[in-house]
Amino acid sequence: MNATEERLRDALEAVGGTLGPEDVPAPRFADGPVRARRAGGGLRRPMLVAASVAAAAAVAVGGAAAGGVLGAGKGARPMSSASADKTSPPGSGGPVIVVKLCARTSTNASCDRRDVTAAQRQALAGRLRDRGDVRDVSYISKAQSYEYSKKRLKKYGPWHDGPVGDAADMFEVTMRDGVGARGVIVAVLGRPGVDTVLTVRS
Amino acid sequence: MSAQHPPGEAAEATADEKAGDATSMVTELYRGHALGLMRLALVMVGDRGTAEDVVQEAFAGLYRRWSRLRDRERALVYVRSAVLNGSRTALRRRRRPFRAFHQPPEWSAEAAAMVGEDRREVLRALHRLPARQREALVLRYFCDLSEEEIAGAMRVSRGTVKSTMSRAIAALGRMLEEEQ
Numbered sequence: 001m002n003a004t005e006e007r008l009r010d011a012l013e014a015v016g017g018t019l020g021p022e023d024v025p026a027p028r029f030a031d032g033p034v035r036a037r038r039a040g041g042g043l044r045r046p047m048l049v050a051a052s053v054a055a056a057a058a059v060a061v062g063g064a065a066a067g068g069v070l071g072a073g074k075g076a077r078p079m080s081s082a083s084a085d086k087t088s089p090p091g092s093g094g095p096v097i098v099v100k101l102c103a104r105t106s107t108n109a110s111c112d113r114r115d116v117t118a119a120q121r122q123a124l125a126g127r128l129r130d131r132g133d134v135r136d137v138s139y140i141s142k143a144q145s146y147e148y149s150k151k152r153l154k155k156y157g158p159w160h161d162g163p164v165g166d167a168a169d170m171f172e173v174t175m176r177d178g179v180g181a182r183g184v185i186v187a188v189l190g191r192p193g194v195d196t197v198l199t200v201r202s
Numbered sequence: 203m204s205a206q207h208p209p210g211e212a213a214e215a216t217a218d219e220k221a222g223d224a225t226s227m228v229t230e231l232y233r234g235h236a237l238g239l240m241r242l243a244l245v246m247v248g249d250r251g252t253a254e255d256v257v258q259e260a261f262a263g264l265y266r267r268w269s270r271l272r273d274r275e276r277a278l279v280y281v282r283s284a285v286l287n288g289s290r291t292a293l294r295r296r297r298r299p300f301r302a303f304h305q306p307p308e309w310s311a312e313a314a315a316m317v318g319e320d321r322r323e324v325l326r327a328l329h330r331l332p333a334r335q336r337e338a339l340v341l342r343y344f345c346d347l348s349e350e351e352i353a354g355a356m357r358v359s360r361g362t363v364k365s366t367m368s369r370a371i372a373a374l375g376r377m378l379e380e381e382q
Binding site: 001004005007008009010012013014016018019020021023024025027028029031082184200 | 213228229232236237240241242244245250253258260262265283292306320321322324325328338341344371375378
């Protein structure tokens with residue numbers, strides 16, 4: 001494979017990898033023609049609704065059997081307070097990254113000046129925790145992130161200079177020993193609710 | 203003399219059985235391949251919403267035609283072709299070649315370095331190629347399909363696939379060199 005082919009494969013994989021099993025919706029094939037997505041989307045001419053429901057149920061059950069990859073439960077488990085309070089001490093595990101979540105003060109236009117929703121946060125937590133290359137995921141609340149940023153993210157600029165209310169929720173992700181963080185970064189960047197990703201320890 | 207269903211009932215039962223067969227078979231296919239096909243549509247059209255619609259419509263088409271499908275072993279080939287056609291139609295309807303992928307408009311220096319301008323450059327170049335060349339490259343380098351499978355999906359001969367891919371990769375290489 002020459003350099004062009006390698007670059008092409010890498011770029012396509014990076015983009016394709018932004019979709020995960022949890023992004024696959026229930027099938028709508030038995031509902032009739034799929035209307036092109038406009039405001040709110042939806043379907044026209046519903047027919048064979050029973051078949052559609054059966055199909056959706058079959059996929060949901062299959063997903064659950066395969067580890068719930070299509071179910072709403074994935075990643076929705078509450079984060080323990082122990083986990084929430086924890087920040088990995090430097091020196092344990094592999095690389096550490098911080099996934100900064102959207103906040104009203106985020107300058108990233110994709111955040112639309114809104115805080116990350118609970119559903120988005122839980123989906124991200126599930127996605128991170130289910131990865132084999134991740135050793136640990138800690139949730140850092142807005143209140144905790146102010147102190148955390150002051151201590152560990154100083155080199156990235158003035159995140160922590162504003163009032164506590166301007167801080168954002170974050171996930172601190174510790175990779176397994178000997179594993180790079182690139183895969184995780186590519187997987188979360190651009191996902192709903194993600195502002196940016198920083199490498200704390202490479 | 204055996205008991206017989208009234209003609210209407212028998213016909214109804216047969217229609218139900220056919221619908222049940224189509225539902226379970228297409229659902230099975232969806233379960234196994236929807237994610238891969240959504241990824242394929244995503245790299246072709248550039249946004250998740252359209253990619254999802256394209257895949258749903260492809261499966262809806264398969265479901266509608268299920269009873270008339272001669273070779274059900276080739277159902278995946280059919281649905282993959284439908285995804286490619288649907289992507290092409292979506293791009294044409296949009297009347298602009300390509301929309302940026304899921305990239306936050308403002309990258310931090312770190313994030314930009316990781317996802318990379320390099321990849322965005324490759325994708326921009328890919329989407330400047332003619333549709334058939336782009337499709338051939340995506341099927342080969344993203345879906346890892348053989349020449350024969352690509353020929354099936356694109357409904358062309360193996361020879362055409364070979365020559366299309368060779369022209370496409372050369373053109374892509376030239377575009378990327380020019381960018382540097």
